[in-house]
Amino acid sequence: MSAVIEIQGLTKQYAGRGALAAKRAIRAVDDLTLTVEEGDIFGFVGPNGAGKTSTIRIMATLLRPTQGDIQVCGHSVTRQPRQVRRVIGYMPDFFGVYSDMLVWEYLDFFGACYEIPPLARKGLIADLLELVDLTHRRNDPVEGLSRGMKQRLSLARTLIHDPQVLILDEPASGLDPRARVEIRELMVELARMGKTIFFSTHILADVAQISTRVGIIESGKLVACGKLEELQKLLLPHRKIELTVLSPVEATLEVLQNSPQVGAVESGNHQPDDNRYRLEFEFNGDDQALSRLLADLVSAGIQVVNFSEDSRDMEEVFLRATRGLVT
């Protein structure tokens, strides 16, 4: 796989104002270097003011970096902005509304802005509306759409010129749970279609569920980057496993305690109505060892209902990384 986005020593400093301009200057991005491979769904995570939007705006050719450069599909954002615009689809963290436009007119207008011939636009708009499930709202005013629909329309807009790279700033921000799921599914679908996706978010569940790689930024610096599993290994001393069994729990505890990789075990709540016991334990082994432990439990006659890694791991990775434990 080849690198589609290459951020090299990127620094963005906003000049301060007034007599103390130099002191008031803010360094939003500080010597950021990272690479996004073709076909990646790259989750760019960080607290508010970490420098995510500044990085994205530089990538979208809207902002000039103070130092460094970003290459998108081999084109420099500072020297070849037009070529970069041809290969990116940019979705900001807000929805720019033309209140008096219809849904199809909105896409048609942006299609024309990307120099797509009028005849080609007609079919393209129909395909895109189908992809984002808005065909039934084709002739409705854009202003009347729900926030989730607007976000899907915005995603359709970013795709109108068939870009290789999608740059999405907080795509699920402010959406209700259903709309969030829909946007997430669309992003996965687009990655399946061969698009490389670079998205920033606050929502760690999104990162955990769809990202192939993650970058964590804090105070403008990249504090961790890699596959989620790699980050977990790097940042978490042990994995946390959730286990739900039907009684008896004593036999389960015995099997767990016999395993050298199992650390502390926490007993969860017992729900008498369905006879389930929930346990949580630390595990220091690899996937093979984890698989063996499950086999041991089953062969010991324990009725396992759930055996999974704790989904809150991403939150823990994020908290550890942004506390400065990595740097």
Next chain:
Amino acid sequence: MTDVPLDKPIKPTPVHARFWQALTQNPVVLKELRSRMRAGRAYLVITIYLILMSILVGLVYLAFTTSSNATGNSSQLQAVGKTIFGAVVGLELMMVCFLAPALTAGAIASERERQTFDLLRTTLLPARAFVLGKLASALSFLILLLVVGFPLLALASLFGGVSVGEALAAFLVLFVSALSFSAMGLVVSSLMQSTLAATVISYVWAILMIFGEPTLIGFAVSFLSIASTGFGLNPTPGQMALIEGMLYTIGYLLIALNPAAAVIASEVILLDRQNLFYTTLPLSNGMVFPVISPWISYCAIYALFSALLIGLSVRFVRRVGK
């Protein structure tokens, strides 16, 4: 298979065809016209404008027919035609000067307010096409207003007294005014973040251009009257002619820089000398100072001014965030 002659020269697309192509294929023009004409406000503006114009023409005609010495001879009818023409052109000129900044002041600032500016900047739409699209849509609405006023001008021509050249010159002045006052609004809009601020600044600028200069002209006239006495000194006839020439030049430039002053001065020259293009001003040494009619200078100066403002707007729009 047919052989294509390789030496056949490819015909270059004519300039007017390229201009038309650029205009009709500009997505901003289509979008702006669509949204402007979709809203009922455009029709309301046209209706109010036509009612005002009709009332004005009706009053001029009424004033003529009810005057005691109206005999209805051809020269009087021509005078009515000329008065109606002057009134309609004057009102159209005021309309253009005041409406043009309103149409363009929000053109770019509103894109920033709606947060669509950044979306457009990441497309392949060049800054030049964006600015020209905004300008063209504003101009086309102004031209529509001028065109719907044609029947009233035709009424003036029915009475006679208005030549084709005079009508064309008037239309050219109106068009250049529309272009330059639209460009003024556009350049302010390209710098501002809010539509309200852009509109206020554009109007202050337009008001200074329309009413500030006549004040300067007033000062210039007073100065001229003092200067014509040679400032109480006793200059030689040659020196006096030189002073007069310089003062004429200053006065002329001030007139040529103001739409209303340029139109009125050109009309005075036309009535006095029966010439639409040039005249002469007498000097105290018996020589004459030749000048072209102010409307020509006005059109040339304001066309250049518009080109400069459009260029600046493109530059400001193209600017990447720092």
